[in-house]
Amino acid sequence: KQEVTQIPAALSVPEGENLVLNCSFTDSAIYNLQWFRQDPGKGLTSLLLIQSSQREQTSGRLNASLDKSSGRSTLYIAASQPGDSATYLCAVMVSSGGSNYKLTFGKGTLLTVNP
Amino acid sequence: SAVISQKPSRDICQRGTSLTIQCQVDSQVTMMFWYRQQPGQSLTLIATANQGSEATYESGFVIDKFPISRPNLTFSTLTVSNMSPEDSSIYLCSVEELGGSDTQYFGPGTRLTVL
Numbered sequence: 001k002q003e004v005t006q007i008p009a010a011l012s013v014p015e016g017e018n019l020v021l022n023c024s025f026t027d028s029a030i031y032n033l034q035w036f037r038q039d040p041g042k043g044l045t046s047l048l049l050i051q052s053s054q055r056e057q058t059s060g061r062l063n064a065s066l067d068k069s070s071g072r073s074t075l076y077i078a079a080s081q082p083g084d085s086a087t088y089l090c091a092v093m094v095s096s097g098g099s100n101y102k103l104t105f106g107k108g109t110l111l112t113v114n115p
Numbered sequence: 116s117a118v119i120s121q122k123p124s125r126d127i128c129q130r131g132t133s134l135t136i137q138c139q140v141d142s143q144v145t146m147m148f149w150y151r152q153q154p155g156q157s158l159t160l161i162a163t164a165n166q167g168s169e170a171t172y173e174s175g176f177v178i179d180k181f182p183i184s185r186p187n188l189t190f191s192t193l194t195v196s197n198m199s200p201e202d203s204s205i206y207l208c209s210v211e212e213l214g215g216s217d218t219q220y221f222g223p224g225t226r227l228t229v230l
Contacts, residue, residue: 004157031217032217034218034219036221041124041223041224042223043119043207043221043222043223043224044207044209044221045221046116046218046219046220049217049218089158091158093217096160096163096171096173100163100171102148102160102163102173103148103158103160103219104160105157105158105159106157107155107156107157108157
């Protein structure tokens, strides 16, 4: 059974700092890995998607890496801003039987960026 | 990207009653998914709803407790039946677009409290 773990559970940093969020998964048989942010009352917003054949993806100040063989991914946020404060979720897409698939999520990292 | 709305956004219900949550998408989609997020926990997939076929439920979730309808390519409902306080959660609808890039888009969620 696939399990996704995110470390740390919570992180508080001053504005402007660069930071790294970690995600690990137990089964390397994944289709892709996705990073989301969750804001209260607004659902989830997709940040980056890395296909299983890729090593990294970048979008603006965000960079996500994937090492499928070791079951690890990192999300790097450069020059953090108070607007980055949210819960960041890591999820892997895996087969759920037949032609179906599903996302398995970690519990998230609660990020607070202080002005 | 798909825009998803959910109704209601929140509700407080009495135990033993049922609540139907609606999910509306602004474009046609193949796959619709229903997730549950219990307090302090990660998102867990309840079922996958494909238009024109029975929903596929994950282990631990059954149709009698969580009946799902998917009448067309832009709409789905999830009913939480015979509710107990353990059903208090955020319920989220998500979709994958037709011919999409595997990215899933999420609705804002329905926060359910069962007394």
